[in-house]
Amino acid sequence: MSQPGLFRLDFFKAIPMGEELNERSRRILEAIVEDYICTAEPIGSRAVSRRHQIGLSPATVRNVMADLEEMGYIVSPHTSAGRVPTDKGYRFYVDTLLQVGQLDAQQKSRIEQYYRLDGLRVEERLREAGKVLSAISSYAGVVMIPRFTSTVFRHIEFLKLSHGKILVIFVSRSGLVQNKVIETETPISQHELEQVSNYLNQTLTGLSIQEIKAKTVRDMTEEKTTYDQLLRRALELSREVLSEEIGGEVFIEGASNILEQSEFKDMDRMKRLFRAFEQKSLLVELLDKSQRAKGVQIFIGSESEYSEIEGCSLITANYSSSRGTIGTLGVIGPSRMNYSQVIPVVDYTARLVSQVLEIEFE
Amino acid sequence: MSQPGLFRLDFFKAIPMGEELNERSRRILEAIVEDYICTAEPIGSRAVSRRHQIGLSPATVRNVMADLEEMGYIVSPHTSAGRVPTDKGYRFYVDTLLQVGQLDAQQKSRIEQYYRLDGLRVEERLREAGKVLSAISSYAGVVMIPRFTSTVFRHIEFLKLSHGKILVIFVSRSGLVQNKVIETETPISQHELEQVSNYLNQTLTGLSIQEIKAKTVRDMTEEKTTYDQLLRRALELSREVLSEEIGGEVFIEGASNILEQSEFKDMDRMKRLFRAFEQKSLLVELLDKSQRAKGVQIFIGSESEYSEIEGCSLITANYSSSRGTIGTLGVIGPSRMNYSQVIPVVDYTARLVSQVLEIEFE
DNA sequence: GCTTAGCACTCCTGATGGCCGAGTGCTAAC
DNA sequence: GTTAGCACTCGGCCATCAGGAGTGCTAAGC
Numbered sequence: 001m002s003q004p005g006l007f008r009l010d011f012f013k014a015i016p017m018g019e020e021l022n023e024r025s026r027r028i029l030e031a032i033v034e035d036y037i038c039t040a041e042p043i044g045s046r047a048v049s050r051r052h053q054i055g056l057s058p059a060t061v062r063n064v065m066a067d068l069e070e071m072g073y074i075v076s077p078h079t080s081a082g083r084v085p086t087d088k089g090y091r092f093y094v095d096t097l098l099q100v101g102q103l104d105a106q107q108k109s110r111i112e113q114y115y116r117l118d119g120l121r122v123e124e125r126l127r128e129a130g131k132v133l134s135a136i137s138s139y140a141g142v143v144m145i146p147r148f149t150s151t152v153f154r155h156i157e158f159l160k161l162s163h164g165k166i167l168v169i170f171v172s173r174s175g176l177v178q179n180k181v182i183e184t185e186t187p188i189s190q191h192e193l194e195q196v197s198n199y200l201n202q203t204l205t206g207l208s209i210q211e212i213k214a215k216t217v218r219d220m221t222e223e224k225t226t227y228d229q230l231l232r233r234a235l236e237l238s239r240e241v242l243s244e245e246i247g248g249e250v251f252i253e254g255a256s257n258i259l260e261q262s263e264f265k266d267m268d269r270m271k272r273l274f275r276a277f278e279q280k281s282l283l284v285e286l287l288d289k290s291q292r293a294k295g296v297q298i299f300i301g302s303e304s305e306y307s308e309i310e311g312c313s314l315i316t317a318n319y320s321s322s323r324g325t326i327g328t329l330g331v332i333g334p335s336r337m338n339y340s341q342v343i344p345v346v347d348y349t350a351r352l353v354s355q356v357l358e359i360e361f362e
Numbered sequence: 363m364s365q366p367g368l369f370r371l372d373f374f375k376a377i378p379m380g381e382e383l384n385e386r387s388r389r390i391l392e393a394i395v396e397d398y399i400c401t402a403e404p405i406g407s408r409a410v411s412r413r414h415q416i417g418l419s420p421a422t423v424r425n426v427m428a429d430l431e432e433m434g435y436i437v438s439p440h441t442s443a444g445r446v447p448t449d450k451g452y453r454f455y456v457d458t459l460l461q462v463g464q465l466d467a468q469q470k471s472r473i474e475q476y477y478r479l480d481g482l483r484v485e486e487r488l489r490e491a492g493k494v495l496s497a498i499s500s501y502a503g504v505v506m507i508p509r510f511t512s513t514v515f516r517h518i519e520f521l522k523l524s525h526g527k528i529l530v531i532f533v534s535r536s537g538l539v540q541n542k543v544i545e546t547e548t549p550i551s552q553h554e555l556e557q558v559s560n561y562l563n564q565t566l567t568g569l570s571i572q573e574i575k576a577k578t579v580r581d582m583t584e585e586k587t588t589y590d591q592l593l594r595r596a597l598e599l600s601r602e603v604l605s606e607e608i609g610g611e612v613f614i615e616g617a618s619n620i621l622e623q624s625e626f627k628d629m630d631r632m633k634r635l636f637r638a639f640e641q642k643s644l645l646v647e648l649l650d651k652s653q654r655a656k657g658v659q660i661f662i663g664s665e666s667e668y669s670e671i672e673g674c675s676l677i678t679a680n681y682s683s684s685r686g687t688i689g690t691l692g693v694i695g696p697s698r699m700n701y702s703q704v705i706p707v708v709d710y711t712a713r714l715v716s717q718v719l720e721i722e723f724e
Numbered sequence: 725g726c727t728t729a730g731c732a733c734t735c736c737t738g739a740t741g742g743c744c745g746a747g748t749g750c751t752a753a754c
Numbered sequence: 755g756t757t758a759g760c761a762c763t764c765g766g767c768c769a770t771c772a773g774g775a776g777t778g779c780t781a782a783g784c
Contacts, residue, residue, distance in 0.1 A: 119527070119543045119544070119545065121541055154521070155521055157517075157519060159516070159517055159533060159537075165481070167533070169519075169533070175521075177529070177531055177539065180483065181481050253640070255640070256637050256639075256640055260633070267627070270621065271618060271621045274618040274621060275618050278615070278617070
């Protein structure tokens with residue numbers, strides 16, 4: 001049935017066609033998605049007609065459902081089961097039907113309660129944010145540490161290691177400490193390194209890394225012929241430090257929450273998901289993508305070619321300083337996720353994290 | 363059957379009693395453990411008698427097995443199944459029967475291959491070690507970052523944050539960077555902090571944290587009445603920094619390997635295990651315990667009251683610098699673990715890590 | 725006196741089949 | 755355009771059954 005290319009008799013009925021869904025189909029799709037989110041079981045026409053005063057008989061609902069299925073918004077797992085939303089169905093629901101409320105004060109304070117911040121390092125705070133997200137949403141919380149390049153310079157330190165390697169410690173204005181090992185061709189003494197540190201700390205404080213990059217390039221061309229050994233060294237080293245990304249590490253907290261979800265009774269699927277969690281590169285990619293966008297982002301299932309997280313959705317929001325976005329956090333759970341509840345939680349947590357990090361600024 | 367307190371007819375047979383196991387029982391226990399490690403299925407008397415030329419009929423083996431069961435080394439899941447080792451059985455096997463070989467050159471180089479170390483931070487190296495352990499053993503690898511207190515001082519840096527808080531960055535001689543936020547009652551300027559940093563960096567370099575602790579206490583009592591503002595400040599701050607443990611973070615790598623193990627088809631058990639992984643405090647405790655001991659340690663199942671890791675074993679070894687143990691790493695897997703293979707891998711990896719960290723010393 | 729063959733027994737496993745209920749698509753009537 | 759009715763499908767559940775693996779016990783053998 002419903003072979004592509006063949007006309008069906010009811011093709012010309014006043015039933016939603018193409019991309020348009022009429023009011024009735026929308027409401028039915030909405031009912032299916034929402035019921036399925038609650039129950040995790042295929043939804044039948046009878047259930048839809050009974051619930052939520054759509055004044056329609058099961059038979060009518062069945063007709064609409066058949067159309068929704070043909071259009072790819074829902075599928076039935078087997079002949080005599082109800083229907084289940086597809087990724088396309090979720091996407092339509094999220095983009096068009098979903099109404100996200102604000103968190104009420106109680107929920108906010110519940111989030112804030114979780115968020116203990118006394119005397120914690122930035123990293124720990126971010127990790128804590130992940131735990132909050134996972135605890136409140138009961139899915140998994142993900143947090144990406146700020147990338148070096150999106151932070152503001154506060155302090156740099158060079159320490160000489162053996163074999164011509166140098167340990168660079170970099171502190172951002174929000175108190176995030178990152179480090180990196182670089183190698184130099186020309187040997188340099190610890191004393192010189194200290195001079196370079198001092199010089200950079202004096203000249204760069206308060207600049208964003210982007211600005212520093214620009215400045216470095218400018219200085220390098222300008223002072224190519226400089227005889228100031230110190231300056232040359234400083235430029236060389238900063239170029240080396242800036243040459244490669246630092247950070248972008250991802251924390252996943254509460255992954256075990258996902259085990260509770262009934263869709264992961266299927267061991268195989270779960271294994272794949274956990275492997276993806278371990279590898280992290282996939283998540284980094286998604287979170288990077290999200291960081292380039294604004295506001296709450298929703299990635300649904302295997303949209304966008306990531307088969308590993310098939311059946312999962314990711315809701316993200318960016319956290320930021322006064323200078324703009326610095327990182328991303330979110331929640332990952334089954335596509336059958338309680339979007340209307342989780343979205344405001346992610347949104348609010350991102351705001352909270354932004355605030356908390358701001359406090360550290362001197 | 364075998365009710366405690368009742369004599370059995372064969373109680374006085376020349377069969378192992380009390381803690382002693384005779385040669386025959388040992389060989390049978392060994393066969394059961396080893397077969398079970400391979401197959402993950404209860405081992406019957408027939409299988410034992412056939413395998414590994416014990417010149418005994420199944421019936422005889424059955425008698426011995428009944429005794430082993432009574433003594434608590436094995437159990438049978440149900441009447442008509444074979445026997446499975448208990449924790450006590452594994453313990454006896456590991457302590458008495460197991461013969462651990464050396465790794466051959468090929469295996470060593472396989473481990474070394476995994477271990478790419480160019481230009482990595484210490485933390486990343488340790489994480490990498492966890493990945494190696496998990497990949498080679500196909501269980502989960504665990505690595506505990508050195509605790510502050512077991513390292514050697516290289517460099518300290520104080521940076522002022524808002525609200526009287528101070529960010530302390532601490533670098534150990536092996537290049538490990540850790541940081542911490544402390545609070546002081548009396549306000550202090552960034553300039554003073556720099557003086558303190560300089561002072562401490564000059565006086566403390568090359569001392570172990572233990573030595574510094576001792577020195578600080580000594581200095582404090584000696585110079586209680588000092589009018590040297592700088593020295594007082596330095597002492598105050600170091601006390602604050604030393605007042606609490608830093609580090610002891612645990613990485614778990616390749617946890618998804620454990621999903622492959624047939625004993626974790628039981629979802630519930632798996633969930634508990636993953637929750638324990640997430641909480642980490644349990645692992646920290648175990649690894650701390652191991653760090654206090656010498657050589658390869660083996661924790662089996664729910665020995666020592668940790669019910670969360672029931673059915674799992676943990677094999678650990680310490681890695682060290684020339685000044686002694688600095689951290690611990692290991693492998694966690696099902697009790698039904700290939701001990702003879704994993705033990706030398708853990709041992710060798712610990713040595714390798716020790717070497718690699720040593721390289722950084724200046 | 726230890727060892728072993730034999731035997732009855734237990735219990736898990738997997739296959740089979742029947743029943744029930746939920747849900748469907750289609751048709752015809754409203 | 756909507757709905758009632760109906761035949762049909764199919765998964766889930768349960769009971770049944772046969773097969774097999776393994777056991778404990780007993781009695782015979784070395």
